[in-house]
Amino acid sequence: MQVQPYLFFNGRCEEALKFYGEKLGAQVLFQMRFRDAPPNPQQPIRPGTEDKIMHASVKIGATELMASDGNCDDTPGSGTHTGYGLSITVDDPSQGEKTFNAICEGGNVVMPWQATFWSTGFGMVVDKFGVMWMVTNPHEGDKHAS
Known part of the structure; x- marks a missing residue:
């Protein structure tokens, strides 16, 4: 499946x-x-x-x-995306921040890119098409947690 x-x-x-x-x-x-x-x-x-x-x-x-x-x-x-989000997991914080900033163009930041207790970098944005994206770089050893 x-x-x-x-x-x-x-x-x-x-x-x-x-x-x-x-x-x-x-x-x-x-x-x-x-x-x-x-x-x-x-x-x-x-x-x-x-x-x-x-x-x-x-x-x-x-x-x-x-x-x-x-x-x-x-x-x-009719064009509203609700009830879900897409998550991108990256290998390093600089890649994550670059990815996050790229999809922010024309969108609305929900949570700015930053370190969190669960990741070395995380951010949330609703892009200009209304799709929610979460970008994360998990702590080393947590690559399968997201």
């Missing part, structure tokens, strides 16, 4: 994947746009969403996640 995060960006997936590529070294392994799907008369593609991303597989470090533009719904709260 494998559990993978699947993120929906409500029309901003391409922008998010580019941002994560620049900031985290994310690599798009596969990408399909809505226009690439076979025609389905029962579920036609909503006009204006043809070029939006229906599905993408993305690799960040050793982790693969999936992403989509989703329904591209403009109702209030």
